[in-house]
Amino acid sequence: MTAARLSPGRIALNGAAMLxxxxxxxxxIFVTWLAFFRQEIPSFPPEGYSLRWFAAAANNKAFVDGFVLSLQVGVLATLIGLALGVPASLALVRHRIVLGPALNTFLLLPLVMPGIVLGTAIYVFQIETEIATGLPVLGSAAGLVAAHTLVVIPWVVKLVTASLVGFDRTIEEAAQNLGAGPWKTFWRITLPSIRPGLVAAGLFGFVTSFGNLEMSLFLVGPGRITLPIAILQYLEWKIDPAVAAASVIQIVLIGAAMIVTDRYVKLSRVV
Incomplete structure (x- = not known):
């Protein structure tokens, strides 16, 4: 065992993993370090360390407004994505659908499609929809949420499908034999059993929506900016540690959400 642990192949593999x-x-690490620099213009070595850039980021109206809009859009897109993605996963796993594998691949396309391409396609689609219907779609909050839902659905389908594939359906059959109807079986048996997949899908879908930049650039309306856009616009005029501080706040919030979520629902079961 000791010789196997010290073999050159194992050492090389562990080294590659660490790299x-x-x-x-x-x-x-670099962004977190930069957020504590005291000087306004980043330089090395740092002249000292300070927390003032976190206060500057929290008092920046563009950052705050962008954070609120990103949070609202992310939550709505995640809820809608779950409402649409869970039935799609159930249909793909439980029923024989014509071209089922092709449909599954189609639902996962937004994960692999470049964001700039997806944003351009949705932008053109919303313009054509406005021309055809007369509805103010482009630049509206509803249009932005609908677009973000497209990047949430693939996470829901991917992770919920993984949970359903490993689910023992005899538990559902036992509940139905004891008198439970289809809906009661779904709410009381199926949903709790696939909860890790649901939570993981919601978490990763929200993070994807919250941090989306390329697609949002095409779709935000006048007076509306998401947090990634606010940071990009800030960098056009100034380069100081306030941007790094805003990024660290995002990292901490998302990291805390993942730790708390994993505490109650083991994400490793589905991810």
Whole structure:
């Protein structure tokens, strides 16, 4: 066992894993470090450390308004994505659908499609919808939420489907044999059993929506900006640690949400 642990192949594999992890974490570490710099213009070595940039980020109206809009859009898109994605997953797993594998691949396309391409396509679609119906779709909150829902649904389908594939249906059959109807069985048996997949889908869908930039650039209306857009606009005129502080706040909030979620629902079961 000791010889296997010290074999060159295992050492190389562990080294490659550590290098990959370091490469992933390095930007987060650098941004977090930058947020505490005292000087306004980032330079190395730092002249000192301060917390004033966190206060500056919290008092920046564009950041606050962008955070509120991103939060609202993310929550609504996640709820709608769950409402649409769960029935789609049930249909794909439980029923024989013509072209089922192709439909499953189609539902996952927004995950692999470049954001700029998806944003352009939705922008053109909303313009054509306005011309055809006369409804003010482009630039509206409803249009933005609908677009963000498209990037939430693939996470819901992917993770809920994984939960359903490993679900023992004899539990549902036992409940129905004892007199439970289809809806009661779904609410009392199926949903609690696939809860890890639902929570993971909601969490990853929300994070994807909250941090979306490319698509949102095409679809936000006058006077509306999401937090990623607010940060991008800020960087056009100023480069100081306030942007890093705003990013650290996002990292902390998302990280805390994942830790708390994993405490009650083990995300490792489906992710």
């Amino acid at each position: 990959s992890l370091g490469f992933i974490l390095l930007p987060l």
